[in-house]
Amino acid sequence: MTHVEDELADQPACWARAASQAARYAKVLPLPGERVAIVGCGTSYFMAQAAAALREGAGQGETDAFAASEFPHGRHYDRVVALTRSGTTTEVLDLLSRLRGRTATTAVTADPDTPVRTAADDLAVLDFADERSVVQTRFATTALTLLRAHLGLHPDAAVTDARTALTEPLPEPLVECGQFTFLGRGWTVGLAHEAGLKMREAALAWAESYPAMEYRHGPISVSTTGTATWMLGDAPDGLAEQVRGTGALWIAGRLDPLAELIRVQRLAVAVAASRGLDPDSPRHLTRSVILAP
Numbered sequence: 001m002t003h004v005e006d007e008l009a010d011q012p013a014c015w016a017r018a019a020s021q022a023a024r025y026a027k028v029l030p031l032p033g034e035r036v037a038i039v040g041c042g043t044s045y046f047m048a049q050a051a052a053a054l055r056e057g058a059g060q061g062e063t064d065a066f067a068a069s070e071f072p073h074g075r076h077y078d079r080v081v082a083l084t085r086s087g088t089t090t091e092v093l094d095l096l097s098r099l100r101g102r103t104a105t106t107a108v109t110a111d112p113d114t115p116v117r118t119a120a121d122d123l124a125v126l127d128f129a130d131e132r133s134v135v136q137t138r139f140a141t142t143a144l145t146l147l148r149a150h151l152g153l154h155p156d157a158a159v160t161d162a163r164t165a166l167t168e169p170l171p172e173p174l175v176e177c178g179q180f181t182f183l184g185r186g187w188t189v190g191l192a193h194e195a196g197l198k199m200r201e202a203a204l205a206w207a208e209s210y211p212a213m214e215y216r217h218g219p220i221s222v223s224t225t226g227t228a229t230w231m232l233g234d235a236p237d238g239l240a241e242q243v244r245g246t247g248a249l250w251i252a253g254r255l256d257p258l259a260e261l262i263r264v265q266r267l268a269v270a271v272a273a274s275r276g277l278d279p280d281s282p283r284h285l286t287r288s289v290i291l292a293p
Helices: 003-008 010-021 043-057 090-099 137-148 157-167 174-176 190-204 239-246 257-274
Strands: 036-040 063-067 080-084 103-110 122-124 179-184 207-211 227-229 250-251
Touching: 003 257, 010 157, 036 043, 043 063, 043 122, 043 137, 043 190, 043 207, 043 257, 063 122, 063 207, 063 250, 080 090, 080 137, 103 137, 137 207, 137 257, 157 257, 174 257, 179 190, 190 207, 190 257, 227 239
Parallel strands: 036 063, 036 080, 080 103, 103 122, 179 207, 179 227, 227 250
Antiparallel strands: none
């Protein structure tokens, strides 16, 4: 097995453990009513998008998500939460340094023995979800699970669905598709973006992602015979029929959307294998982006 396969298979156990630790980190994660920004880079940015939509949708306070390099320093926030697997990403460390003494910061990380320890005011450590792979799977979903549990939004069915996502066969024609589109609504838009990224990173696949309603405003034009459109979460009325009308393969998300993302991770590995690629060695990528001074 590749590192990616081994790590994505460990997600149910990681999610259960993260959910059990939510109370431990309650004081360093956003409190109800706080104005919050959640930041990250790459996969962590997309998890930040999902978490921000969940928190604000739950009425816990205004919550924004930003790529760490694009943080709007003219805005006031009560707390900034940074998602960083490695604890070494240049943009995240630069942002935390600029915020020190002005805004409370918490880093959710897999490795506390890195510069993030002193860059952030507080840490939530998920070292049991750390990864050897370049391509993120279990750390990202475990970090989002911690935040879902902190908000009281982690359903018991999520872990059960994650196990199902690891065992049930993928739809047979999927691996042979030449293009993949992932769709979401609300908090699952971030998951859709992450699904597209997984396909590009691990399988060098042509993959796009959109809010489900925006897909109708132009991007549906790329859907045709030999392509797939995958909905994470509940689809808008009539969308499945429109996609089938293009000739594309329609995949409806039946599981908890975060568990549905595991199915996409498996697809990325399967497509990589079908193309003779090693998902542990994605082209032009490193485990952490560290910019030279």
